[in-house]
Structures are given as structure tokens and as C-alpha cells.
Amino acid sequence: MDSAAVVGTGLIGTSIALALRGRGVATYLIDTDQEAARVAAGLGAGIAGPPRGPVDLAVLAVPPQQVAAALKEHQLRGLADDFTDAASVKEPPQLEAARLGCDLARFVGGHPMGGREQSGPLAARDDLFHGRPWVLTPSALTRPQTLERAERLAELCGARPVVMAHAEHDRAVALTSHTPHLVSTLLAARLLHGERSQLGLAGQGLQDVTRLAGGSAELWTDILGSNAVAVADVLADFAHDVDDAVEVLRGLSTAREPEQRRTHLEALSTVLVRGVQGRARLPARGGTGAPSTSTAYAAAPRGA
Template identity: 80%
Template sequence: MRSAAVVGTGLIGTSIALALRGRGVTTYLIDVNPEAARTAADLGAGIAGTPRGPVDLAVIAVPPRHVAAALKEHQLQGLAHDFTDAASIKELPQREADQAGCDLTRFVGGHPMGGREQSGPLAARDDLFHGRPWVLTPSVHTRAQTVERAQRLAELCRARPVVMAHAEHDRAVALTSHVPHLVSSLLAGQLLHGDPSQLGLAGQGLQDITRLAAGSADLWTDILGSNAVAVADVLAGFAQDLHQVVDALQGLGTAHEPEQRRVHTDRLTTALVRGIQGRARIPARAPATTLSTAYAAAPRGV
């Protein structure tokens, strides 16, 4: 891939552009806010503005609910031969792109699984996606060349391409990304009730678990709302577990009989052990998946 365009120069878009420029790809930067594009260009992410002719691949790096409109606009303008996106939701943008009449043969959904709690081009890093999964969600319409170019994009960013169906991806990120962010935000919100003397005792553990809560509220409202059903399903299970822990703690605070205390203690211990077991299931970073194998085996979405 010799040329690319990045539409949306926030954290993700600028990080992609920085990685591409570092690998010698001529990269153009487009944003509804020209100042953001100029800032990304000043960081060395590429050329602010539209190319004279079609580039090899355009990356639509905008929030989920704006993907279809941006894709339609830039396909009509002939920005690129092929298109992908970087949104963290895949079913909704694909459905809206279909409804908008986009050319789905030249589009493949994409989601680089990397990020930071900061936002904007100044938070971008050229190594943001190193060793991370980069999900591709080809539809039944997507041509092979489009998938191959999106795979090459991931490889240039030193990420690991993984092919998934749209719904499968959205359920996965609800569990591994979206609910963790929401839980972090809810816990951080409880700190509003703490007085300065209490907060002065905060250690690294609290910093770690609330780090995600610093993300953009507007962006995360879009993300969570766009994946609402899958997020609600995971959160319902979490709420059930939380309710059981609350009952156990309240019981320990009021029970005096040894047998009653034993029952509540066992419930609390079970919750903690499940946490240890669940965390152990998080896999180590795996070697890159070859697209030829993953693409052939993966189910196709709409």
C-alpha cells in the first residue's frame, strides 16, 4: 500500500496515520475540524487535506453513528479505491451504510483494539496498536482486494488481523471493553461522595480501576448506545453478581450466628474466586493470524 487517507484525526485516526507515515505510506488527513487535521500534520502524521486522486485505502476514523455518512460522502467524492473504518461497533455502521446506499463491495469494517483514556490528536502514538488484535468484519458483499488492503493496514500498524462476524465482534467488545468502561465510570462517580480526607488515601489500585473513566463522555455515550443490547446483557449479569455480594456483606454486618456468617462468607469468597478465575482466562498476546486462514473460516455478516 503506497497511499492512504484518514478521515477523522482524533486519537485513533492520528495514531493510524502516524504508524502509516512511519512505514513510508503517503497519508492524507481529513477532518471536519481543519485545526485537528493541521495539528495531526504538525505531529508528522501526514498531509492535511484531500489528495488529488484516489488513494489505495481510506480509513473512516469517526464515532460509530457517523461512519455511514462519512463513508457515503467520501465514496461519492472518489477519495479511495477501498474503504475501512475504525469504529468500536460493527453491526450498526454496516447496517446504516447499506441503508445509505454505500458501495459495500469496497468497504470492510475494522476495529483496531487499542486506545487510551485521553482523546484528540495530541494523545496519539505511532505504537498504539503494536501486538494488538485488529478486527476485520467483511460482509457477504466485500471483495477480496478490499479485505487484503485492510489487512495490510493492520500489519503496517504492527497489529494482528482477526476476522469476525459483525454480531460476534459486538458481543465480544461488550464484554471486554464497553462494560469495563461503564463499570469504571460508575465506580469513579462514587468518588463524588468522598471528602478530601478520604480521597487523600487513594492508592494505585483506585487509579488503575478508574483510569478508563477519564474517556470522552460524548464518545462513550455514542459507543454504548450503539451497542446497547449487548452491553445491557453483560451488565445484567454483572448486576446480579453485585446484588449477591451486597447481600453477603449486609449479612456479615448483621449476622451473629456462626452458621449464618459461614453462608455469607462463602458467598463472598466465591465471588472473589470467580474473579481470580476469570482474570486468568485473559489470553496472552498471540502471534499474528494469517488472513488467508482466518478469512476463509470466518462467518460473513450482512
């Protein structure tokens, strides 16, 4: 691949562009926020503005609900021979692209599994995707060349291409990324009810658990809204677990007989052990690292 265009110069788009430029790919930066594109260009991510002719591959680094419209727009403009995206939800954009009449033979969904809580081009890194999975979701219409170029994109960014079905991907990220973000946010929101004297006792553990809550509310509204059913399913199961834990703790607070207390303590221990066991299932954070729980595109969701 000799040339590429990146539409959307937030964290993800600029990080992709930096990686491509580092591998000698002529890269063009397109954003409705021209200042963001200029900032990315100033970082060495490429040339701000569209190319004179079609590039090999265009990457749509915009939020999920903007992917289909951006694909339609830039296919009509002849921006690239092939197209992919970087959104964290895959099935709804694919269905919307079909509804809009996009050329699906020249498009393959993509999701680089890397990110940070910060947003915007200044947070970008050329090694953001090193060793990370990069999910690709070809449809029955996707031509082989398009998939090959998207795989090459992932490799140029230091990532590992992983092919999945659209719905399979969305269920996976609901469990590993989207619900964790929402749970972190819900817990962080409880701090609004805390006294200053209580919050003054907070340690690193609370910082770690609520770290994801610092992401853009506007962006995450788009992401969670695009994957609502899968997230709701995971969150409902989580709510059942929370209810069970509440029942155990209430039981401990009222237990008077030693046998009752022992039963509740055993149940509480089971809750904690299951957490230890679940966490142990995550791959090591190296070449087979688990998917990141943060995704950012631009400082705020914007069209291409």
C-alpha cells in the first residue's frame, strides 16, 4: 500500500496516520475541523487536505453513527479505491451503509483494539496499536483486495488482523469494552453523592476502577447507543450479580446465628473467587493482549 487517507483526525485517526507515515505511506488527513487536521499534520501524521486522485485505502476514523454517511460521501467523491473504518461497533454501520447504497464490495469494517482516555490529535501515538488485535469484519460482498489492504493497514500499524463476523464482534466488545465503560461510569457517578471528607480518602484503586469514566460523554453516547442491545444483555447479567451480592451483604448484616453467618461468608467468598477466576482468563497484555476498553476518534463526534 503506497497511499492512504484518514478521515477524522482524533486520537485513533491521527495514531493510524502517524503509524502509516512512519512506514513511508503517503497519507492525507481530512476532517471537518480543519484545525484538528492541521494539528495532526504538524505532528507529522501526513498532509492536511484531500489527495488529487484516489488513494489506495481510506480509513474512516469517525464514530459509529457517522460511518455509513462518511462512506457514502467519500465513495461518491472517489477518495480511495478501497475503504475501511475504525469504529467500535460494526453491525449497525454495515446495515446503514447497505441502506444508503454504498459500494460494499470496496468496504470492510475495521476496529483497532487500542485507545486512551485522552482524545484529540495531540494524544495520538504511532505505537498505539502495537501488538493489539485489529478486528476486520468483511461482508459476503467484500472483495479480496479490499480485505487484503485492510489487513496490510493493521500490519503497518503493528497490529494483528483478526477476522470476525459483525454481530460476533459487537457481542465481544459489549463484554470487554462497552459494558466496562458504562459500569465504570455508573460507579464514578456515585461519587457525586460523597462528602469531601470521604473522597479525600480515595486511593489508587478507585482511580483505577473509574479511569474509563473520563472519556467523552458525547462519543460514548454514540458508541453505547450503537451497540445498545448487546450492552444491555451484558449489563442485565451484571445487575443480577450485583443483586446477589447485595443480598449476601444484607444477610451478613442481619445474621445472628453462626451457621447463618458462615453461609453468607461462603457466598461472599464465592463472589470474590469468581472475580479472581474471571480476571485470570484475560490474555497477558502483550502480543495477545486483551481488547482495550477505550476508543476515541475525535475530540467530539463529527462528520467526515
